[in-house]
Amino acid sequence: MIKQLLFGLVQLLIVLLFAPLVQGMIKKTKARLQNRIGADFVQPYRDIFKYLRKDAVLAKDASWLTRTTPYICFAATLCVGLLIPTLYVKAPLGMTGDIIVIIYLFAVVRFFLAITALDAGSAFGGMGSSREMVMSAICEPALLLAVISVLLSVGTTNVGDIVSTLIQLDWDLFDYGHWLSCLAFLIVIIAETGRIPYDNPDTHLELTMLHEAMMLEYSGRYWGVLQWAILLKQTILFSMFVNLFIPWGIAVEFTAEALLLGLAVYVVKIIAVGVLLACIETAYAKIRIFKIPKLLASSIALSMLAIVLQIAK
Amino acid sequence: METADLYLSLFQVSLLCFIAGGILPALMNGKQKFANTFANGCSFVGGSLITIIAGRLLIFQDEFAVTAWRMMSNIVLKVHFDTLAALFLLVIGVMSIVCSLYAQGYATKYYEKGVAGYLGALMNIFTLSLIGVVGVDSSVTFLIFWEFMALSSFCLVMFEHEQAKVRSGGYMYLIMTHVCGVFLSFAFLILYVYTGSLEFVDYKNVGAILPETVKSVVFFFFFIGFGAKMGLFPINVWLPRAYPVAPSSATALMSSAMIKTAVYAFLRVSFDFLGTGPAWWGITVMVVGTVSAIVGIMLGVIQNDIKRFLAYSSVENMGIICVGIGASLYFQSVDQVVLGALAMTATLYHVFNHSVFKSLLFMGAGAVLKATGTCDVSKLGGLIHRMPWTAAAFLVGGMSLASLPPFNGFMSEWALLQSLFHMIFDCEGGAVKLFAALVVAILGFSGALAAVAVVKHFGIAFLAKPRSEGAVSAKEVNRSMRLGMGLLSILSLVLGLYPGGVVALTNAVTSRYFPAKIGGDMMLYVPFTPQVSQNVSVGLIGIVFALLLFGVFLCIRLNYGKSAYVLQDTWTCGSVHVPKMEYTATSYSHPILRIFHGVLGLSRKVTVEKEYEYYPKRIHHALDISARVGDNVYKPSIGILVQVFKRIKIIQSGNLQAYLSYMVAALILTLLWSR
Numbered sequence: 002m003i004k005q006l007l008f009g010l011v012q013l014l015i016v017l018l019f020a021p022l023v024q025g026m027i028k029k030t031k032a033r034l035q036n037r038i039g040a041d042f043v044q045p046y047r048d049i050f051k052y053l054r055k056d057a058v059l060a061k062d063a064s065w066l067t068r069t070t071p072y073i074c075f076a077a078t079l080c081v082g083l084l085i086p087t088l089y090v091k092a093p094l095g096m097t098g099d100i101i102v103i104i105y106l107f108a109v110v111r112f113f114l115a116i117t118a119l120d121a122g123s124a125f126g127g128m129g130s131s132r133e134m135v136m137s138a139i140c141e142p143a144l145l146l147a148v149i150s151v152l153l154s155v156g157t158t159n160v161g162d163i164v165s166t167l168i169q170l171d172w173d174l175f176d177y178g179h180w181l182s183c184l185a186f187l188i189v190i191i192a193e194t195g196r197i198p199y200d201n202p203d204t205h206l207e208l209t210m211l212h213e214a215m216m217l218e219y220s221g222r223y224w225g226v227l228q229w230a231i232l233l234k235q236t237i238l239f240s241m242f243v244n245l246f247i248p249w250g251i252a253v254e255f256t257a258e259a260l261l262l263g264l265a266v267y268v269v270k271i272i273a274v275g276v277l278l279a280c281i282e283t284a285y286a287k288i289r290i291f292k293i294p295k296l297l298a299s300s301i302a303l304s305m306l307a308i309v310l311q312i313a314k
Numbered sequence: 315m316e317t318a319d320l321y322l323s324l325f326q327v328s329l330l331c332f333i334a335g336g337i338l339p340a341l342m343n344g345k346q347k348f349a350n351t352f353a354n355g356c357s358f359v360g361g362s363l364i365t366i367i368a369g370r371l372l373i374f375q376d377e378f379a380v381t382a383w384r385m386m387s388n389i390v391l392k393v394h395f396d397t398l399a400a401l402f403l404l405v406i407g408v409m410s411i412v413c414s415l416y417a418q419g420y421a422t423k424y425y426e427k428g429v430a431g432y433l434g435a436l437m438n439i440f441t442l443s444l445i446g447v448v449g450v451d452s453s454v455t456f457l458i459f460w461e462f463m464a465l466s467s468f469c470l471v472m473f474e475h476e477q478a479k480v481r482s483g484g485y486m487y488l489i490m491t492h493v494c495g496v497f498l499s500f501a502f503l504i505l506y507v508y509t510g511s512l513e514f515v516d517y518k519n520v521g522a523i524l525p526e527t528v529k530s531v532v533f534f535f536f537f538i539g540f541g542a543k544m545g546l547f548p549i550n551v552w553l554p555r556a557y558p559v560a561p562s563s564a565t566a567l568m569s570s571a572m573i574k575t576a577v578y579a580f581l582r583v584s585f586d587f588l589g590t591g592p593a594w595w596g597i598t599v600m601v602v603g604t605v606s607a608i609v610g611i612m613l614g615v616i617q618n619d620i621k622r623f624l625a626y627s628s629v630e631n632m633g634i635i636c637v638g639i640g641a642s643l644y645f646q647s648v649d650q651v652v653l654g655a656l657a658m659t660a661t662l663y664h665v666f667n668h669s670v671f672k673s674l675l676f677m678g679a680g681a682v683l684k685a686t687g688t689c690d691v692s693k694l695g696g697l698i699h700r701m702p703w704t705a706a707a708f709l710v711g712g713m714s715l716a717s718l719p720p721f722n723g724f725m726s727e728w729a730l731l732q733s734l735f736h737m738i739f740d741c742e743g744g745a746v747k748l749f750a751a752l753v754v755a756i757l758g759f760s761g762a763l764a765a766v767a768v769v770k771h772f773g774i775a776f777l778a779k780p781r782s783e784g785a786v787s788a789k790e791v792n793r794s795m796r797l798g799m800g801l802l803s804i805l806s807l808v809l810g811l812y813p814g815g816v817v818a819l820t821n822a823v824t825s826r827y828f829p830a831k832i833g834g835d836m837m838l839y840v841p842f843t844p845q846v847s848q849n850v851s852v853g854l855i856g857i858v859f860a861l862l863l864f865g866v867f868l869c870i871r872l873n874y875g876k877s878a879y880v881l882q883d884t885w886t887c888g889s890v891h892v893p894k895m896e897y898t899a900t901s902y903s904h905p906i907l908r909i910f911h912g913v914l915g916l917s918r919k920v921t922v923e924k925e926y927e928y929y930p931k932r933i934h935h936a937l938d939i940s941a942r943v944g945d946n947v948y949k950p951s952i953g954i955l956v957q958v959f960k961r962i963k964i965i966q967s968g969n970l971q972a973y974l975s976y977m978v979a980a981l982i983l984t985l986l987w988s989r
Contacts, residue, residue, distance in 0.1 A: 053870065053873075053874055054874055056878040056879060056880070057877065057878070057879035057880075058879060058880055058881075058882050059879050059880070059881055059882070060881070060882065060883070060884045061881045061882065061883055061884070062696060062699075062777075062778050062779050062884065062891075063881075064698045064699060064777065066698075066777070068877070072863055072866055072867055073863065075862075075863075075866050076859050076862040076863035076866055077859065079862045079866075080855055080858060080859050080862065083858060084855075094854070094855060094858065096849065097837060097849065097850060097851040097854045097855055098850055098851070098855055099732075099848060099850060101728055101731050101732065101735075101850075102719065102728070102850060102852075102855065104758075105717070105718060105719055105724055105727075105728075106719065106855075108716070108718055108761075108762070108765060109713075109718045109719060111765075112713065112716060112718055112765055112768075112769065115765075115769045115773075116709075116769050116772060116773050116777070118773075119769070119773030119774065119777045119778060119897070120773075120777045120778065121778065121884045122695075122777070122778030122779045122884055122891065122893075122895070122896045123884045123885070123886070123895075123896075124895055124896065124897050126897070127773075127896060127897020127898075127901070127902060128897055128901075130769065130773065130897075130902075131766075131770075131897065131901065131902045131903070131904070131905060132905060134762075134765065134766040134769055134770075135766055135903075135905040135906055135909070136905075137762060138759060138762035138763050138765070138766055139759070139762075139909070140762075141758040141759055141761070141762040142755035142756065142758050142759045144758075145754050145755050145758040146751060146754075146755050149735070149738060149751050149754065149755075152735070152738075152739070153738065153739070153747075156739040156740070157739070157846065157848065158732065158735055158848060159848055218884065221877075221878075221879065222870060222874060222877060226866070226870065290905075291905075291908060291909065294909050301755070305748075305751075308747075308748060308751050309744075309748065312744040312747050312748065313744065
């Protein structure tokens with residue numbers, strides 16, 4: 002028991018340290034696909050540690066929210082990291098929370114980001130906050146339905162049980178329901194991580210941006226902590242996708258070999274998802290902001306179809 | 315026997331407090347300060363005693379009955395508190411304590427006008443009527459107290475009757491309450507016809523002797539009657555008009571306790587009287603609840619007035635409660651006892667939670683109103699610097715409203731979602747599964763929209779630069795108001811972190827209808843089957859969160875030293891940052907309007923005052939959402955009613971002889987009837 006708890010902490014640390022690397026890989030892949038050399042894989046680490054060392058500039062009208070939000074977001078995302086299985090099928094906090102808690106913890110992160118975006122009184126912050134909240138509100142049913150379409154074959158909301166049941170299921174390559182929900186969930190993941198075609202993660206000061214506009218007023222260590230939290234959130238969302246759709250290879254037994262194998266498979270899977278998203282980002286352009294609901298509606302429709310197929314089975 | 319005496323004396327003293335508090339302050343209105351303090355003191359003492367009674371009844375699963383007055387041979391004024399009534403009595407008691415603390419500070423606003431004593435007196439009378447509604451156990455006395463409650467709350471709504479807006483809201487409330495109250499009278503009449511009794515005791519399991527159709531008719535008459543009081547769609551129009559205009563302390567009590575009495579009454583008639591019904595009852599109730607939730611919050615998010623938003627959000631929350639009731643009715647009819655118990659626990663938990671966070675938010679809005687003179691967020695801003703306590707309380711309430719952990723709103727949302735998820739997994743029938751999945755999706759959507767609304771109202775009103783004189787000169791409110799809000803904030807956190815306290819109370823009620831038991835201490839524990847269970851503990855996650863927060867902070871502090879920052883103006887491309895540059899409340903929710911313009915019935919009017927073609931002097935921009943229901947359903951039906959009443963009006967000729975002949979005719983008819 003103590004061993005497992007300690008391992009849970011180690012696992013969290015691994016995910017935490019791994020998160021910037023995923024971003025580095027995505028950026029590198031994108032750069033190579035666009036015929037650029039691109040920055041090193043480790044550039045995100047350099048950025049974060051540079052920001053952490055810097056002094057900050059804050060807005061005069063800003064309140065304590067600007068100073069606490071990065072920490073709250075970081076800690077809440079870490080909590081999700083403790084709730085979700087990554088290398089080993091049992092998450093350290095698995096017995097106290099389920100997939101609903103995970104969804105609502107992410108909602109806490111978003112809530113604080115959006116509220117603090119209004120703190121400095123800049124129009125950009127307000128615009129980003131408004132758009133992010135509204136779009137993510139539409140994203141919420143898409144996410145829930147995609148989750149339901151997978152959970153129908155499992156019958157529980159406990160993430161650890163979901164993964165261990167999914168591994169044992171007989172997989173049919175021509176099970177269209179599963180493919181549909183996979184596609185639906187992928188759209189949700191793109192939206193939640195703020196990537197093309199939903200949002201462009203590389204721009205600042207572009208009127209179409211959603212997510213980045215909320216974070217213009219952070220600087221110094223606050224920005225560093227927040228940046229790390231967002232990278233961590235991205236990695237955890239990828240882990241969620243991996244858990245629900247490609248769960249094989251995760252360590253089921255608590256032995257050294259299984260865990261090492263689990264680690265290797267996990268790293269490969271997450272990077273593969275990242276590369277897939279990088280390819281999508283290169284192949285598509287960002288869509289107009291008021292077309293986004295249609296994209297999410299298509300995700301909802303796919304999930305509904307998947308649910309119908311699952312029920313009919 | 316001793317406990318019964320204890321209950322009796324506590325109950326008598328508390329009633330005495332409320333009656334004294336309801337009469338004397340109105341007589342002593344000349345001495346404003348004394349009258350106010352006396353009234354709130356009475357509420358406080360009475361509320362505390364009521365809380366003690368209700369808590370004791372629930373913990374020991376006791377019952378308490380007392381007969382007060384034999385009005386006529388079979389109309390007896392008596393109260394009977396079982397665990398279901400005690401649960402709602404507890405809500406009334408706690409809320410009347412907190413509201414009296416808050417009102418003590420809030421009513422200082424009315425000293426100048428010299429009406430604070432009347433407000434205090436009305437509040438006491440109102441609380442008395444609430445206790446009556448949950449306590450009495452015969453149909454006639456229930457209807458009398460229901461009416462008493464409607465009238466006393468009408469007086470509270472009309473308290474600032476000098477303003478036309480207040481009067482129109484008040485009259486609309488009065489009319490809607492009565493139109494829908496008719497359904498209640500009919501439903502009780504039908505029950506009387508079939509049982510020949512007015513007593514609730516004889517209605518118990520009356521569903522077994524009623525024919526199937528009559529049963530459904532009675533059920534839906536009750537649903538319409540009580541649904542109107544809950545503010546369910548489409549009979550929700552009165553709620554957002556009446557709530558915002560009442561004094562904030564009264565609104566807090568109305569939104570936390572009054573609409574809960576409708577929940578109480580609906581639970582009473584559906585579970586106690588009619589018993590297990592057909593599955594489609596539950597499904598219908600769920601549909602109405604889901605539609606109310608989504609319509610309520612969608613209209614709420616586009617409001618710019620905090621109180622109106624909160625009123626619309628009540629519609630949403632009542633919808634959620636209704637989904638819970640519908641789900642437990644459905645689970646009861648398909649014999650899923652664990653899920654039924656879970657859904658009912660979620661419902662009752664949400665009843666507590668909504669009482670706590672909604673009155674907290676209304677108190678926060680009242681504090682803003684008192685400090686700045688307006689609740690219109692587009693005229694506010696920057697209040698977090700001037701009113702830090704109010705801002706913190708509002709943030710807590712808002713997070714709870716958006717059902718975010720670790721606050722209480724999350725726990726009931728979790729339990730409800732969990733029961734709906736298992737409706738998908740465990741119930742028979744593809745259509746039901748798909749339906750439940752849709753309900754989950756819509757509840758998720760409305761929850762996320764609630765978060766949008768909270769961010770909008772908190773962010774615009776409390777953060778950044780003030781947008782008006784009132785907001786610049788705002789001061790933190792007095793101590794008693796802060797005390798009221800602080801207590802509720804703490805309660806909100808405690809109910810979220812420690813579900814065991816609530817579950818112990820709700821189990822006393824759910825065990826009456828479902829043999830299964832939901833466990834709870836630090837965790838909320840749902841045993842689906844002896845092997846499979848699901849538990850959740852925000853408390854544990856909260857502790858881990860706090861440790862992580864502290865750890866991260868410490869780590870960075872140790873590695874990089876104390877945080878150093880300089881304060882600068884927000885960058886505005888070189889010009890001076892003025893409030894006009896901030897994002898406005900209307901634009902914050904504009905994406906919603908734009909995306910759902912088809913649903914909301916958005917009309918947009920832009921008039922340009924031209925001087926030069928390309929540089930207009932002034933642009934007027936007006937948005938109106940005369941939501942489809944308002945124009946297409948209500949206006950025509952009001953028109954029809956007016957036409958009908960004009961026809962009927964001819965009997966009211968003003969001629970004395972005519973009136974006398976009516977009386978004679980009525981007398982003759984009565985004599986013939988009773989012969």
